[in-house]
Amino acid sequence: PCRRACLRALLSMGEDADTRKINHSFLRDHNYVTEADIISTVEFNQTGELLATGDKGGRVVIFQREPEGKNEPYCQGEYNVYSTFQSHEPEFDYLKSLEIEEKINKIRWLPQQNAAHFLLSTNDKTIKLWKVSERDKRPEGYNLKDEDGRIKDVSTVTSLQVPVLKPMDLMVEVSPRRVFANAHTYHVNSISVNSDCETYMSADDLRINLWHLAITDRSFNIVDIKPANMEELMEVITAAEFHPYHCNLFVYSSSKGSLRLCDMRAAALCDKHAKLFEEPEDPSNRSFFSEIISSISDVKFSHSGRYLLTRDYLTVKVWDLNMENKPIETYQVHDYLRSKLCSLYENDCIFDKFECAWNGSDSVIMTGAYNNFFRMFDRNTKRDVTLEASRESSKPRAVLKPRRVCAGGKRRKDDISVDSLDFTKKILHTAWHPAENIIAIAATNNLYIFQDKVNSEMH
């Protein structure tokens, strides 16, 4: 009887679906995953029509939403593969004898300004601007060359014709338009396009650079927290983002759990923050792991531009730009891990960087967890739900069943105990459609796309 919306699974496996199915069934017992297929970033474009994923192998796969069909209401808006291309290749830094991974750390779409789509993709060192365009017509009837492109013998040409555009099978062409290289000594963790649509920033562990989209041989350094003596290094930049509509404002987060809002009008080098958002430490919860779990792994402005969403190891927090001394809301993602921090430190899971996302109306926030679980928090009703993204638990068009982790105490049927959580199945990357209740969840090498159907349509 409750009107709570349920989620239906529109399972879409993406490109090379057959290959991946083969991988899974052939090696099912070992749960083997090709490392190159591990999805490392997920991003909707501004309209939600396109969804891009990047993986560890340096590939980008773009999905496009099919227009709704009137005949089959449940078939509305399925995402299918639109294009696949190799964005980055592995490189070798000869000076340091180190490999530069081709893994795509972030993808950001540019706002669409003409028929083509543009996106920025970055690995640890190099950012690239890609143009994605469609070709569905081709000219036919040239005078000087024949159908196969061979030059005609001029003497055979007796009359002239005007070439006409004939329809052809849709072809999606992706071409690199800019390569922004050699500006980062450290690993790039974030890119963010400015609302002016002309500039963007790229942030690494210690510096943030501002670029013009048309200029690749120059960038401006706007934040530099590298200490003069590297031995004094205690804090790094973990994420950065431009304000959604104030083109002079941006925010960056640190490994010490602080957020800095900077105004580019104040100075060329934004080392002095305009605002510092930091919550004082709770002395009763202090441990050797306090700093590590306070490190912010992701920061996102709300669509309204009024709030900030941050993710640290155990919580997600909502901050009001007008209040710097503490967040206005704190949600526990998986507090049952608090007593397991030492083990999680030992197996390095404590360093996992989870992302977070707002829904289109800024009323619900979402983030991933372990065991292929992801969590959603409704800011208005204060209700939260844990869902699982896995093949076994969700068939296409099935309704997702809420899950529960029990940390001792009463255990209900279907509860998962903390000790049986699979920490290798982590949902680090999630994205929410900018307008509708459609979410994209990356679970290792699988992409899940879930769509919200209001309860009244069921049964």
Place this chain on the structure above:
Amino acid sequence: MRRKNMFSKGTKRKFSDAGEEAADESAMGLKMTSSYTLQRQSLLDMSLIKLQLCHMLVEPNLCRSVLIANTVRQIQEEMTQDGSWHAMAEAIGVGQTPADRLEATEVLCRPMVRDQDPKPFSVIGYEGCHSEEVVVDEALCSTTPEAHTAYMSSSLGVGPCWQGEGLSEVDEDEEEDQQDDCGSRSGGEDGGRLAEDSRATEQVFGTFEIKNPVTSSDPALEELFSDVDASYYDLDTMLTGMQGPPKMGPYDLLESLSSHGSPSISSTSSCRSDLNELDHIMEIIVGS
């Protein structure tokens, strides 16, 4: 004298509850804090192992390393405050004059960076540890005839630090830094380049001498460390040994220190740490 300092009540801690703090004087309290000390030591060891084990091919994650280094710093500070850092050094048997002890404590309390003084612990060199890996080992192995006693745990300080400086087109000033670091460390001997910091590195790893406990006049210390399984410390050697020629881990440092000669490079004998012991320690920490 030492007993009281080491087991003195501190601020609220992760591993013990508030209620148990009151039982400080009782045997129960004694046992609880010694278990805490053991856990803390394990955490310190684990952290240093993490910093040592660098990925061979790809640059290590700077954020992770900074967080681990900060954790080590915190442990070190706490251990210094309750005297166990100092006490442990004593157990190791590094020669020390009273004046040096005072200096050490003072320096620890004020983590200011001065040119000649040992610096607060940092993960220097670990980022560049791939290309500098051999060098790091030398640093750990090399000894100076005078075992300096400033107890500051220091930078591992081996040559170019935080190797990000590969992009010559971009950061010329960084290259200068790199050169400066190298310059200050130049010396006549083989390990001379690191001689300045080797004494500092000695102290960092001095604590791991638990492997070869020197009989100390302090029965409390003996009791504290008697049941620590040293084979855990072999984990580092075993793991690093897999990737290259066996090299000396930090825990072998004191062997070389005592010999005062050229360091023995051979790895420790036992190959695989006893994971049951490790699990046992983990159980204590996790409190399951």
